[in-house]
Amino acid sequence: MALGLIGKKVGMTRLFDQESGAMVPVTVIDVKGNTFAQIKTEDKDGYNAIQVAFDAQKESRVAKPQAGHFKGTLLAVYDIRYNHSGDLPANIDVGVSRSTDGGRTWSDVKIAIDDSKIAPSLGATRGVGDPAILVDEKTGRIWVAAIWSHRHSIWGSKSGDNSPEACGQLVLAYSDDDGLTWSRPINITEQTKNKDWRILFNGPGNGICMKDGTLVFAAQYWDGKGVPWSTIVYSKDRGKTWHCGTGVNQQTTEAQVIELEDGSVMINARCNWGGSRIVGVTKDLGQTWEKHPTNRTAQLKEPVCQGSLLAVDGVPGAGRVVLFSNPNTTSGRSHMTLKASTNDAGSWPEDKWLLYDARKGWGYSCLAPVDKNHVGVLYESQGALNFLKIPYKDVLNAKNAR
DSSP states (O other), X not given: OOOOOOOXXXXXXXXXXXXXXXXXXXXXXXXXXXXXXXXXXXXXXXXXXXXXXXXXXXXXXXXXXXXXXXXXXXXXXXXXXXXXSOOSSSSEEEEEEEESSTTSSOOOOEEEEOGGGTXXXXXXXXXXXXXXXXXXXXXXXXXXXXXXXXXXXXXTOOTTOOSTTTSOEEEEEEESSTTSSOOOOEEOHHHHOOTTSSEEEEOSEEOEEOTTSOEEEEEEEEOTTSOEEEEEEEESSTTSSOEEOOOSSBTEEEEEEEEOTTSOEEEEEEETTOEEOEEEEESSTTSSOEEOTTTTOGGGEESSOXXXXXXXXXXXXXXXXXXXXXXXXXXXXXXXXXXXXXXXTSOOOGGGEEEEEOSOOOOOEEEEEXXXXXXXXXXXXXXXXXXXXXXXXXXXXXXXXX
């Protein structure tokens, strides 16, 4: 294998060769600006490669999907609830804010999905919200999924008809410029929803891009009897077409997914029975599910609330770490806690539980890597959205902080 560095010519000089007594002309090259911009591995990307960057470059001269990769931009998506704090159906759009400094400051609110632009010919609608976000790591395209309520959201949706007049709709939008601008919304309800179900929509939080490029959002459908089932919606062709899996367990709703080291997908779901989480694993993109050993255990207690799940590779001193955030209670939404697993979500030992907000709040959260040493958590507290930047070492050594 050939090895090399990228450099910039800065001039010419001569060196004296003592053995021959000759003056040898040489080129002086500056190589001090070499950095590893990206590392590709066969396990994750299907091939081994290193992307080397050198020197500074104007942002305008960098391809837009690459710009966010180099800058490490953070994107937060959320509901803009104009008139009140209630859920859909209501006057709601999907908003987005960007941070290019690791979460220290955030841009003003912009609209990622405007409900009036989904199907203008249908006239007035009743909001779009509960967004989820993922990044296609192959192309840099950013996808946002949301539920659109033309007439109905969850309540009032009917089976037997996938039209906007009959049920809530699953819609997507994408950005190719690091979240600055967004495409017109795309309705994928007809592609993904079984007509026997009342509704199909995403779970709020993060989606994933798998090693083979498959894009996956956690989702839920309500069957013909109105029973909710967590599942996944996925695309194997860069978002051109989308498909839906089967339900992991009845009475499950908002969920999050990760890809395990063996290539299977884990779903971690809110359960209406309360007390603890439903955890399942699929090896065939949701066509079949198996219960995971952490399913319905006290390691993952919950008060019937959304939670966030994130797998991070290359954490200094730990390697692969899986993180989970939710209200660590069985009653009431308080004690927001970050938990870490160092065995691919096989267990969640208490010495790796970090309490980050004990106050009562709304309890929803979303995790994202900030840099090689920190994870970010965006969460709802008492009437506000908060962002914390937490060192991985703090949760991995949480026992020492007690």
